[in-house]
Amino acid sequence: MRNIKLNPATNSNILLDKDNIKDFKAITRGEVMLPGDHGYESARKVWNAMIDRKPGLIVRCIGTHDVIQAVNFARDNNLLVAVKGGGHNVAGNAVCDGGIMIDLSLMRSVRVNTTNKTVRVSGGCLLGDVDYETQLHGLAVSAGIVSHTGVAGLTLGGGFGWISRKYGLTVDNLISADVVTAEGKVLTASREENTDLFWGIRGGGGNFGIITSFKFKCAEIGTEVFSGMMIQPFEDAKKYIQFHREYVRKLPDEMTVWMVVRHAPPLPFLPERLHGRMVVAIPFVYLGDRTTGEELIRPIREFGHPHGEAMGMNPWLEWQAGFDGLGSHGARNYWKSHHLEDLSDEVIDKILEFAGKFPSPDCEIFIPHMQGAPSRVAENETAYTFRSTPYVLNIHTRWNDAAEDEKCIAWARDFFENTKPFANGVYVNFISEEGEARVKEAYTHETWGRLTQLKNRYDPTNLFRMNQNIKPSG
Ligand SMILES: Cc1cc2nc3c(=O)[nH]c(=O)nc-3n(C[C@H](O)[C@H](O)[C@H](O)COP(=O)(O)OP(=O)(O)OC[C@H]3O[C@@H](n4cnc5c(N)ncnc54)[C@H](O)[C@@H]3O)c2cc1C
Known part of the structure; x- marks a missing residue:
């Protein structure tokens, strides 16, 4: 077995010799993989194809014992650590260059x-x-x-x-x-x-x-929910969004109605001529009986001249996998996001301006409506902040060709800057690699201080730093 340099990212000259790795393998019950080993290439892949990092070592843990051994090994050898859960994070923090990737994907009970x-x-x-x-x-x-x-x-x-x-x-x-x-x-x-x-x-x-x-x-x-999707023409988007912003805020918590501005996927209920055309898609879920659900969404169905709709009592398992294709693995992705207090006319104009110049057909502007039970939990109850902002504006930039990276990222950043004056915070899970100042914007000043104290207590050397990082203050 070869010596490997495990920590190029921090420029540390740690070379693990074959005995060191052999000892680690001996105490690990899961798989330990080095570059070139069978399975290494697929294990280092994450959801976002923009991320192409090569860990010095990957350990696929099969239980808490393995996780402890991996943490001890990483700490004792001063290795950069990345932790992989589902590998979905757009920033790609589940994988590092050099260092050790602690992969939990075999722990799925x-x-x-x-x-x-x-x-x-x-x-x-x-x-x-x-x-x-x-x-x-x-x-x-x-x-x-x-x-x-x-x-x-x-x-x-x-x-x-x-x-x-x-x-x-x-x-x-x-x-x-x-x-x-x-x-x-x-x-x-x-x-x-x-x-x-x-x-x-x-x-x-x-x-x-x-x-x-x-x-x-x-x-x-239960196992079925009343759910579906309605499609409004992009040409009427301004009027529709003006209606939507008021309408969703009056709905009971049982009804969730979101909005996505994008090119229409080839949905079976849409005529073929509309596939690929810009639309406003309005997916919803109602937790209750169909008759009441239908009554609640009637105003949307009757609004303007909708392109089409499909709804019914859908098995929850099917509904939960229904959007998997639009967010499949292997595309290039760059996200920007804000919480919004209001979908004001100015914000709507910006949304439509940038939707009008999508840099690729797979991009979407995703606008969930958030208020309800989360807003009734006190802000200091958990580290999650901004519980009462009603909307999220998610800029999902998605494309396939690396040659388009610059164009696509520039579009997202420009859109983001243009809507920043209307924003109030961000959801930490939607941040790309944007630096500490942006991570801070996911929290209030007070929460950030409390998180820093906690970091000082539980991870004073910042072993866990491949994340939206909260640095210890020491
Ligand atoms: C297509 C798509 C759809 C999404 N939809 C939603 C949605 O509906 N609602 C929503 O809230 N979010 C959504 N997200 C965002 C999602 O919450 C984040 O991407 C989240 O980070 C994914 O978790 P993961 O375990 O897959 O990610 P990973 O990339 O594996 O990890 C993300 C971060 O968590 C850390 N981590 C992972 N596992 C552990 C662990 N066991 N212990 C400690 N740290 C760990 C990693 O080190 C990394 O810093 C979506 C993301 C995508 C790409």
């Missing part, structure tokens, strides 16, 4: 407790893993909308989706988590134990340790 309606989820699970097991009992965890997203990264940033207006953010449903700290200790964080850590991991990202297991409260939603 899900155990439902039907008596108290809770679920225990391992640190490498994807959202679909949780949906499949909980749905056996008509249960669900409030989380995101694409089934191949990782539970860990999503939860650590906050987590929202189709049922969060009714049931709260993913962090609001977190009961406890097992955390491997930088010291290699396992701590349980909950309302009863290590309460400071419990506060921090609910929004503060992967800064404080590696979560090997989460326990969530489940919602009893």
